[in-house]
Amino acid sequence: MTSTVLNGFILTRHWRDAPAGTEIEYWLATDAGPIKVVLPSQTSVAFVATQHRSQVEAHLATMPGMEIRELALKTFHQEPVVGIYAKHFRQLGRLARALQAQSIPLLEADVRPHDRYLMERFITAGVLVEGGQSNGATIVDCRLKPAPEYRPALKVVSLDIETSQHEALYSIALDGLPDRVVFMLGEPPRESSEPDAPGEPMDFALIYxxxxxxIIEKLNDWFERNDPDVLIGWNVIQFDLRVLQKTANECGVPLLLGRERRPIEWRTHPGKQGYLFAPTPGRVIIDGIDALKAAVWSFPSFSLETVSQTLLGEGKAIGxxxxxxxxxxxxxxxDKPALALYxxxxxxxxxxxxxxAKLLQFVMERAQTTGLPADHFGGSIAAFSHHYLPRMHRLGYVAPSVGEIASKAYPGGYVMDSKPGFYDSVVVLDYKSLYPSIIRTFLVDPVGFVEGTHAADPATTVKGPQGTVFSREKHCLPEIVTTLWHARDEAKRVKNEPLSQALKxxxxxxxxVLGATDCRFFNPKLVSAITLRGHEMMKLTREFVEKRGYVAIYGDTDSIFIWLKRTHTNEEAHAIAATLARDINAWWTQTLREQHGLANFLEIEFDTHYKKFFMPxxxxxxVGSKKRYAGLGVDAKGKEEMVYRGLEMARSDWTPLARRFQEGLLSRIFHDEPYKEFVTDYADALLAGEMDELLVYRKRLRHRLDAYQVNVPPQVRAARVADDYNAQLGRPKQYQNGGWIRYVMTQSGPEPMENRQSRIDYEHYLAKQLQPIADALLQPMGESFMALTTAQQGLF
Structure with missing residues (x-):
């Protein structure tokens, strides 16, 4: 056994109460391969107001292995606290429940040992391992320090299964490592055969x-032999791994995909019925759908076929x-070889x-940025706590409990009343990271709010909206934001897009997070101090712009849309926008310094020049709409791009017929091209049956089918028809628990694509899809869809 010094990246974390105390386990990816770090005999801690010490001592008399210690910490109510130290973490849970019956909160008792160990040492994902005793791939009782720059090369396997329609397992494919294989149920063919598709050689092992x-036993052996760090797939937890676990259970054999041949530690989501988590010792499991959503990718559908066609320009659908x-x-x-190839x-x-999409890099950078496990998507509250708690402790405070402040509504982002119509030369200015910049500039912070509220000298505070005051000297969040801000600037400088996105x-x-009732720092006054400051900023920005002789026609949270009042060349519009941004920033710097004694971190930037712009x-x-507009954008090099926000063109629940019509009509109007003939020809083609492939609605069923009783929308009616048809054919019902349905409107009502029987209701598509879009664009110009189409032919 030797002492060790090495860099690692945390893959998984786990704790358990052992006889000697709480034991923490981290699996790390390192340059030398996977390492398990074990930290034995860890003490867990929580806090309670000193005034409740006698009640706590009465409970501790029956709970060996726990003690009280004096601490120089206090609550947000300025009450001194004592620390409760426990040999076993679960003891804190039992004490919390006992004290809850007496209405005594045990503060921070829910912070899990493996998370507290990391956060109190300012560790997120990269670690430096020092000391301890190593025995093979295990290091015991070492020290961990932050190693924020370390990123290992990870071994990744992609897993996919094929099943019958009743989820009976047929095959498992594994790719991404040299041992590419498909495990297939059945006996090998008597004669060698190739897959049906020509030119598709079998470049993997097919094992029957x-x-x-x-199959499960072969899979277990494959994972032990190849030892991947990361397992990826598509809906891999909710389908593939769930079916594999179910199959293993039915066969009476364990599914051992974790390191050291350990099982998946299944957990269910407390708020989503049937939604599963699959923590697996030593391996990160990343679902491609979850990763794309976390990285804020958007697709009409997150099916593998749609995403692969969109990102890669190819797919492999077979119907x-x-x-x-x-x-x-x-x-x-x-033809089992053909199935294996598929x-x-x-x-x-x-x-x-x-x-x-650089998803693995994004997942790693997100873990390093947030302090959350790499496979933990969502988790904004947990990430906030990871950064905030240790800094708050060092300022002498312990965190409140969730629910300490009652839920109350608070203002959202500022949305300016719009001025509808068509415009030439509209520029958009955008405040860079508006809310983080408000936090930095105006020192908005939970501890700062407490300190400011109790400050004796007003000169040491910053006044916020609605009577809030914040300490100029004692706060945590502005420093956290500043650190992240500088890190993002550096990430952008070196073109590390995944890191930049994670930090943003x-x-x-x-x-x-401050406005989320599930957060221990929830406070409507805090979040209002941010949003209302944003309101004030946008109103002042509008005043500034209009004093310069321009017109603010719309604004939304952090962006302001400015009409330059006449047509400008692209170069002129860009120059005006750049001047406006420079002058607004200089005005903020001077105003904040002179009126508030604050440094300015607010920064407005030029975002877009719209050569043509439409606000419906x-x-x-x-009345002008909000969050809905279209524009013909032009960049500094003169490249044009049509932009749609909130219009039918940008919404997945409108038909392709409507989206194509709106795009074509807007493009013609923006480019000063004839459009009347386009409208009439489009309507003619619809009625002639030449656009039937564009008439399909695709909508989501958000509830179980039987939950729709009083209000039964078209998609539900179509889904019920579809499942009745499926039942007639002896196929599983597809829509009983929600999902996406594709249907068309017929003269008999909505009918699913699986079983369309009636003639298309073209009048529906004219009146409900084309006319609303056309009139929104034509009426400002004194035209109407009815007038154009009726003049052409009697359509109505």
Whole structure:
């Protein structure tokens, strides 16, 4: 056994109460391979107001292994606290429940040992391991320090399974490591056969297994032999791993995908029925859908086919869901090599999507940025706590409990009333990271609010909205934001896009966290101090712009849309916008210094020049809409781009017919091209049946089908027809628990694509899809859809 010094990156974390005390386990990826770090005999801590010490001591008399210590800490109510130190973490839970019955809060008792160990040492994901005793791949009783720059090369495997329509396992494919393989249920063919598709050689091992039990055993052996750090897939936890676990249970064999041949430690989501988490010792499991959503990618659908077509320009669909299942069944029965090829191609697509979108890098940078496990998506509250708690402790405070402040509504972002119509030369200025910059500039902070409220000298405070005051000297959040801000600037400088995105998302989450009732720091006054300051800033910015002779036609949270009042060349518009941004920033710097004695971290930037711009009215009124507009943007090099926000063109629940029509009509109007003939020809083509492929609605069923009783929208009616049809054919019902449905409107009502029987209701598409879009654009110009189409032919 030797002493060790090495860098590592935390893959998984775990704690357990052992006889000698709480034991913490971290699995690390290192340059020397995977390492398990074990920290035995860790003491857990929570806090209680000193005034309740006697009640706590009465409980501790029956709880050996716990003690009280004097501490120089206090609550947000300025009450001194004592520390409760426990040999076992679960003892704190039992004490918390006992004290709760007496209405005594045990503060921070819910912070898990492996998280507290890291946060109190300012460790997120990269660590420096010092000392301890190593025995093979295990290091015991060492010290961990931050190593924020360390990023190892990770071994990644992509996993995909194929099943029958009733989830009976047929095959498992594994790709991404040299040992590429498909484990297939059944006996090998008597004669060698190639997959059906020409030019598709079998560049992987196809191993036949006589039973499903044998497949699981082969899978366990593969993971032990190849030892990946990361397992990726598509819906890999909710489907693939769930089916594998179910299959293993039915076969009476363990599923051992963790390091040291350990099982998945399944957990259910407390708020989502049926949603599963799959913590796996030593390995990170990343679902491609979750990772894309966390990185704020957007697609009409997150199906593997849609995402791969969008990002890679290719896919491998073999029909709709039921055609696909029929083809999988045929290949399993008649051509297993072809099924194996289909299976492993899914793995390849997932690997290529991860590479194209830099998802693995994003996941690693997000873990390093937030302090959360790499496979923990969401978690803004936990990330805030990871950064905030240790800094708060060092300022002498302990955190309040969740729910200490009652829920109360607070103002959201500022949305300016719009001025609808068509415009030439509109420029958009945008405040860079508005809410983080407000936190930095005006020192908005939970501890700072407490300190400011109790400050004896007003000169040591900053006044905020609604009577809030913040300490100029004692705070945590402004420093956290500043550190992240500088890190993001550096990430952008070196073009580290995944890190820049992770830092941006974390910073921008802080205001929302302070307004989340599940956060221990929730306080409507705090979040209002941010949002209302944003309101004030946008109003002052509007005044500044209009004093310069321009018109603010719209504003939304951090952006202001400025009409330059006449047509300008692209160069002129860019120059005006740059001057406005420079002057606004200089005005903020002077105003904040002279009126508040504050440094300015507010920065407005030039975002876009719209050569042509359209702001619609609310449908059926003359009032300007909000969060809905379109524009013909032009960059500094003169490159044009059509931009749509909130219009039918940008919404997935409108038909392709509507989106294509709106795009074509707007483009013609913006480019001063004839548009009347386009409208009439489009309507003619619809009625002639030439656009039937564009008439499909795709909508989401957000609830179980049987939950729709009084209000039954078209998509629900279509789904019920579809599942009745599925039942008639002996197929599983597809929509009982929600999902996405594709349907068309017929003369008999909505009918699903699985079973369309009636003629298309073209009048519906004219009146409900084309006319609203057309009139919103034509009426400001004195035209109407009805006038144009009726003049052409009697459509109505």
């Amino acid at each position: 297994c006589p039973t499903r039990k044998a 709709d869901d039921y055609d696909k299942m029929a083809e999988i069944e045929r290949r399993y029965q008649e 299976n492993i191609r899914d793995c390849e697509l997932v690997l290529r999507i991860f590479d194209k 998302l974390l910073m921008n989450s802080f205001a929302g 009215t609310i449908r059926g009124s003359e």
